[in-house]
Amino acid sequence: xxxxxxxxxxxxxxxxxxxxxxxxxxxxxxxxxxxxxxxxxxxxxxxxxxxxxxxxxxxxxxxxxxxxxxxxxxxxxxxxxxxxxxxxxxxxxxxxxxxxxxxxxxxxxxxxxxxxxxxxxxxxxxxxxxxxxxxxxxxxxxxxxxxxxxxxxxxxxxxxxxxxxxxxxxxxxxxxxxxxxxxxxxxxxxxxxxxxxxxxxxxxxxxxxxxxxxxxxxxxxxxxxxxxxxxxxxxxxxxxxxxxxxxxxxxxxxxxxxxxxxxxxxxxxxxxxxxxxxxxxxxxxxxxxxxxxxxxxxxxxxxxxxxxxxxxxxxxxxxxxxxxxxxxxxxxxxxxxxxxxxxxxxxxxxxxxxxxxxxxxxxxxxxxxxxxxxxxxxxxxxxxxxxxxxxxxxxxxxxxxxxxxxxxxxxxxxxxxxxxxxxxxxxxxxxxxxxxxxxxxxxxxxxxxxxxxxxxxxxxxxxxxxxxxxxxxxxxxxxxxxxxxxxxxxxxxxxxxxxxxxxxxxxxxx
Amino acid sequence: xxxxxxxxxxxxxxxxxxxxxxxxxxxxxxxxxxxxxxxxxxxxxxxxxxxxxxxxxxxxxxxxxxxxxxxxxxxxxxxxxxxxxxxxxxxxxxxxxxxxxxxxxxxxxxxxxxxxxxxxxxxxxxxxxxxxxxxxxxxxxxxxxxxxxxxxxxxxxxxxxxxxxxxxxxxxxxxxxxxxxxxxxxxxxxxxxxxxxxxxxxxxxxxxxxxxxxxxxxxxxxxxxxxxxxxxxxxxxxxx
Numbered sequence: 001x002x003x004x005x006x007x008x009x010x011x012x013x014x015x016x017x018x019x020x021x022x023x024x025x026x027x028x029x030x031x032x033x034x035x036x037x038x039x040x041x042x043x044x045x046x047x048x049x050x051x052x053x054x055x056x057x058x059x060x061x062x063x064x065x066x067x068x069x070x071x072x073x074x075x076x077x078x079x080x081x082x083x084x085x086x087x088x089x090x091x092x093x094x095x096x097x098x099x100x101x102x103x104x105x106x107x108x109x110x111x112x113x114x115x116x117x118x119x120x121x122x123x124x125x126x127x128x129x130x131x132x133x134x135x136x137x138x139x140x141x142x143x144x145x146x147x148x149x150x151x152x153x154x155x156x157x158x159x160x161x162x163x164x165x166x167x168x169x170x171x172x173x174x175x176x177x178x179x180x181x182x183x184x185x186x187x188x189x190x191x192x193x194x195x196x197x198x199x200x201x202x203x204x205x206x207x208x209x210x211x212x213x214x215x216x217x218x219x220x221x222x223x224x225x226x227x228x229x230x231x232x233x234x235x236x237x238x239x240x241x242x243x244x245x246x247x248x249x250x251x252x253x254x255x256x257x258x259x260x261x262x263x264x265x266x267x268x269x270x271x272x273x274x275x276x277x278x279x280x281x282x283x284x285x286x287x288x289x290x291x292x293x294x295x296x297x298x299x300x301x302x303x304x305x306x307x308x309x310x311x312x313x314x315x316x317x318x319x320x321x322x323x324x325x326x327x328x329x330x331x332x333x334x335x336x337x338x339x340x341x342x343x344x345x346x347x348x349x350x351x352x353x354x355x356x357x358x359x360x361x362x363x364x365x366x367x368x369x370x371x372x373x374x375x376x377x378x379x380x381x382x383x384x385x386x387x388x389x390x391x392x393x394x395x396x397x398x399x400x401x402x403x404x405x406x407x408x409x410x411x412x413x414x415x416x417x418x419x420x421x422x423x424x425x426x427x428x429x430x431x432x433x434x435x436x437x438x439x440x441x442x443x444x445x446x447x448x449x450x451x452x453x454x455x456x457x458x459x460x461x462x463x464x465x466x467x468x469x470x471x472x473x474x475x476x477x478x479x480x481x482x483x484x485x486x487x488x489x490x491x492x493x494x495x496x497x498x499x500x501x502x503x504x505x506x507x508x509x510x
Numbered sequence: 511x512x513x514x515x516x517x518x519x520x521x522x523x524x525x526x527x528x529x530x531x532x533x534x535x536x537x538x539x540x541x542x543x544x545x546x547x548x549x550x551x552x553x554x555x556x557x558x559x560x561x562x563x564x565x566x567x568x569x570x571x572x573x574x575x576x577x578x579x580x581x582x583x584x585x586x587x588x589x590x591x592x593x594x595x596x597x598x599x600x601x602x603x604x605x606x607x608x609x610x611x612x613x614x615x616x617x618x619x620x621x622x623x624x625x626x627x628x629x630x631x632x633x634x635x636x637x638x639x640x641x642x643x644x645x646x647x648x649x650x651x652x653x654x655x656x657x658x659x660x661x662x663x664x665x666x667x668x669x670x671x672x673x674x675x676x677x678x679x680x681x682x683x684x685x686x687x688x689x690x691x692x693x694x695x696x697x698x699x700x701x702x703x704x705x706x707x708x709x710x711x712x713x714x715x716x717x718x719x720x721x722x723x724x725x726x727x728x729x730x731x732x733x734x735x736x737x738x739x740x741x742x743x744x745x746x747x748x749x750x
Contacts, residue, residue, distance in 0.1 A: 019639050064744055066541040067727045073534070074722030077649050078584065079634065079641035080576040094643045103644065115714045116648070124715075125646035148728075151549045153576035155566070155584075156719055157728035159547065283544060287748065319546045319735045326739045336736050376549055379733055384551035412551060413575075 007433060007472070008090065013409045013442035016083045020092035028135070029142050029427045032177035039186035040285055043175035050174040051129055055112055057170045062113070067162040072109050074156045075099060081150040081160075086415050087143050090434035095140050098150035098160040104140055105167050108133060138176055141167040143431055145421035146279065146312075147372035152412050164421070165281025172280055180425035181276045188289055192271045193238035199226070199268035205241050206266070213251060219493045221258040223250075223266065226300065230265035232257070233297050234341075235273045235317075236308025237460035245482050246463055249309050252484025253341050255491050259355075260348045264306075270296035273313035274460065278320075279422035286316065290324040303332040306339045309482055311371035311459030312420065314340060318378040340380050342458065345487060346390045349397050356490040357498060358400050364454045364481070365401040367446050368392060369439065369466075370414035371459035385411075391458055391483055398490035403450040409442040417457070419465030433469050440473040456483050513692040516702060517684055523709040530713025531721060538725040542742035552733035559732050566729055579634065587627025593620035594663070601678045602685060618667060624660045628653055652715065655704055662701035672698045 008017060034044025047053055062069045081098040083089070088096040095101060103125065110117030110126035117126030127133070146161035171177065187196040197205075206223040213221045224230065234257075240250040257264045270293045277286030297305055305328075307317045317338045322328065328337045336343065348354050368391060380386040388411045395402055409415050418435030446452040457463050457480060466480035492498055553559045565571040570588075573581045597617020600606050632653045635645045666672055672695040683690035692698075711717070724730065732738075 016640075019643060063541065064544060064742070066538060066543040066725060067547060069541050070538055070722045070725045070727075074716070074719040074726070076716045076719050077641070077644050077646070078573070078580050078631075079638065079644065080573055080580050082640040082644065084576070094640070097640060097644065099644050116711075120648075122647065123651070124648045148549060151728050153572055155570055155573040155576075156723045157549055157566075157572065157726040159549065159728050162547070283745065284748070287745075322735055322739045323545060323741055323745070338736075377547070379550055379552075382554075384554060384733060387550065412549075 007437060008092070010089070010437055010441040013406060013415065013438045013445070014083070014089065015441070017089060017092035019094045021094055023093040024087075024091050024096065024139075024143060024431065025093070026139060027143065027428070027431060028139050029423070029425055030179040031138075032179040032182040036179060036182045036186055037172075037175065037177050039189055040172070040177070040182055040282070042172045042177055042182070046175045050131075050134070053174050054129060054134070054170050057173045058109060058166075059113065061166050061169065062109075065162070065166070067159060068166050071102070071156075071158045071162060072106050075102065075106070075158055078155065080153050080155060081158075084150045084153050085144075085160075086147070086149070086418060086438045087145070087431065087435045090418070090437040091143075091431070093143075095136075096143055098154075098158075101140055101144055102158070102160055102163045104133075104137055105163055134171065134174070134176065137167050138171055138178075141171070142178060142423065142428070145372070145416045145418070145423055145435065147416035147420055148376040149372065149413065149416065152376060161421070165279070167281075168279070168422075169281035172282065178280070178422060180427075181279050181422040184274075185276050185280070185285055185289070188272055188274075188276075188292070192267075192269050192292065194272055194274050194276070195238045195242070197238055197241060197271065199271075202241060202266075202268055202271055209247070209251060209254070213254065217493055217496050219258075219496050221254050221493070223254050224264065225266050226268050227265035228300050230263045230300060230302055232262055232264035232304045232306055233270075233293075233300055233302040234264055234266050234306050234308060235270055235293055235296075235313075235338075236266070236341075237273045237310040237313055238271055239460040239464060240308055241271075243460070243464060244467065245478065245480060245485050246309075246460055248485035248488060249482025250484075252482065252486075252488035252491075253308060255488050255493060256341075256345050256348060256354065256484070259491065259493060260344075260353050265300060265302070267296035267300060269299070273307050273310045273317070275313060275316040276422060278312055278316050283324075286320065287324040290316065290321055293321070294325040294328070297328075298330065304335050304339065305331065305337060306341055306344055308341050309458040309460065309484060311373040311461060313460075315373040315377040340390075342390050342394055342483065343380050345484070346381075346394050349394065355492040356398050356487075357492055358398055358490055360489045361399040361486050362401070364399065364486070365403070365450060365452045366395065366399050366481075366486070367403055367405050367443065367452045367455050368395060368410075368483075369405075369417065369455050369457045369462060370410050371457060371462050372414060372416045372420060374458060375412055375414045388412075391456075394483060395456060395486060398486045403446050403452055405442040405446050409439070415439040415442065417459070417462040417465040418469065420459075420461050424461050424465055429468075432465060433472055436465065436469045436473075440469070443475075444473065454479050454481050456481050456486060458483050512694055512699075513680065513689050516680075516692050516699075517689045519703075519706045520684060523706040527709040527712050531718075534713055534718055535721050535725075538721065542744065543727040543731065544742040544745050546731055546733075546735040546740050547727050548731040548733050549728040550733060552731065554733050556732060559730055563724065563730060567723060579630070583627045583630030583634070585627075586623045587631065590620035590623030590627065593617045594624060601681050604682065621660055621664045621667065625657070625664065628657050628660060632657070648715070652717075655708055658704045659701060659708065662697050662704065665697050666695075666701065670695075670697060
């Protein structure tokens with residue numbers, strides 16, 4: 001397999017490739033070891049009666065999940081989705097067309113569960129479940145980032161992510177799990193976060209950050225951990241504790257909390273916003289991880305829960321947390337439960353609680369990458385589409401030079417970074433580079449037109465993915481920034497010496 | 511004899527259509543959606559969802575965003591089909607109300623729209639590489655069946671008219687459980703056979719997209735997960 005060095009040159013971000021059948025065939029991320037599987041309650045290796053088990057699970061999912069049931073029936077093969085997947089655009093492999101990806105499973109469903117498929121399999125493209133099919137599933141359902149771009153364009157709203165999640169759930173139940181996702185879920189269960197960062201190390205990291213902020217600004221800004229009686233529990237992706245540019249975002253949250261005089265804390269028990277239970281389609285695992293957040297909130301006696309910048313985590317938080325770990329009667333009902341850090345910051349900006357020197361971001365000409373799960377599976381604020389406006393509002397409040405990428409590649413039509421949905425692993429680097437091509441091509445367009453130098457994102461996975469793949473496309477790896485990093489750059493803390501820039505108009509001209 | 515065969519055919523086809531689709535709808539309605547998964551931005555009220563669904567099934571909003579050619583052919587076909595279907599009501603009622611007479615010319619010329627839409631959609635199955643790749647034999651057969659219905663219908667209207675009053679008498683009879691004589695017109699028989707076939711395959715084919723769209727969680731859910739707790743019955747048991 002080429003390591004992404006056969007990247008396709010795209011004329012424009014949505015440039016449709018010619019079909020290249022088999023282009024990504026056989027690509028498989030590492031399979032989970034038995035000990036990774038065991039922690040999640042899945043068999044350690046392929047079970048002897050895998051066929052029976054797989055079909056049993058498929059039937060169960062059709063009973064338990066209306067989306068799965070309806071989406072397997074409703075597709076008319078109109079072709080509307082065929083050019084919508086970034087992995088198809090980047091690879092040309094026809095099995096990466098959303099409908100074709102669904103058909104890998106639909107064909108088996110038809111063979112065993114529908115009249116037409118049982119009696120006229122050839123006619124409707126139904127096929128037997130074989131071990132080869134299982135591996136084809138494993139390969140191509142790990143070439144989907146569950147970004148839902150296809151679901152926007154389907155006349156029936158068929159969401160390939162639902163099929164991908166179901167397929168991964170079936171595979172897990174016969175003993176074929178993905179190492180990356182399942183190992184990480186195990187760490188959350190053992191330690192409380194994806195990194196396996198223990199409370200002691202976490203505390204040390206936070207203390208280092210406090211020192212760093214004080215060195216930078218002369219102001220003592222706290223990053224509290226496990227403080228009982230705090231008002232706000234901040235749950236943020238653990239990447240925010242160590243990775244670049246994530247950590248600069250965390251500093252931004254801390255400064256905003258400091259300036260608004262909030263009483264807040266992180267939790268070592270729920271030191272992870274990410275919830276990979278979503279990626280593997282496991283309600284039970286997703287619920288178990290979500291319940292950690294509830295427990296932390298109860299134990300610490302907080303009144304509010306706020307989430308840091310993370311795409312799929314915000315989906316699970318916004319859309320599912322109430323379902324999985326609710327009801328949250330014990331929290332202050334005057335605030336959204338849960339709330340996004342950008343909702344909090346934007347609210348503070350509107351109330352005039354934050355002061356900025358926008359010129360601190362003048363070295364940056366910025367664009368914004370809408371993260372897929374935030375864009376198409378969640379909301380911010382009271383109005384539909386707030387998930388697009390609020391981040392941009394905050395950016396415009398702290399940054400003078402902002403330019404959007406082409407319309408067909410942002411907001412609800414945003415292109416995935418290429419590393420979401422449990423694919424952010426080195427064994428899929430080739431796919432990640434190719435999947436990033438459409439987004440990178442859109443970025444190159446605004447670089448040419450407006451001289452854009454940096455791209456902001458509000459997702460830990462996007463940030464890590466871009467810092468890895470941007471160099472391939474001619475950008476520095478620090479061209480990807482956190483939105484709260486920009487906030488952190490521009491914010492003037494009360495009492496902070498601002499040097500010779502101190503007298504400048506801090507609104508910068510808007 | 512012919513009349514009896516066709517009478518049985520239509521009774522059976524109707525039963526399969528109604529019972530089959532009814533069972534599918536019941537299945538869709540009873541299967542819980544465990545999580546809130548509307549494709550956002552989504553409406554935050556029930557009325558908003560009704561509007562979204564209306565735009566989806568009347569204007570094919572998502573398809574319009576996706577691909578203008580598929581939208582054009584698909585939309586023209588479906589809307590023409592409604593006009594043609596409405597026109598056909600006259601064969602099942604004795605007195606033709608004024609509005610139905612008014613619809614008559616629209617229903618007649620809409621057949622061209624149906625034919626155009628179908629030919630366009632079928633053409634894409636051959637001409638567009640991506641759609642050729644995802645097409646199964648059944649996708650071609652479905653278009654062939656629909657086109658057979660449309661062309662035979664157009665032939666009877668514009669070329670060789672059958673004894674349409676007898677046809678009407680036949681169907682009025684079926685509604686009253688009487689078997690009247692059906693004219694042995696070959697084009698008519700092709701038309702009716704194809705229609706009955708379509709009715710029979712409806713509940714076991716992709717035609718289920720018609721009821722299916724209304725049950726699609728990405729389109730029919732309200733975006734209010736923070737305000738209102740959503741919980742499937744099987745998931746509630748986990749909380750035990």
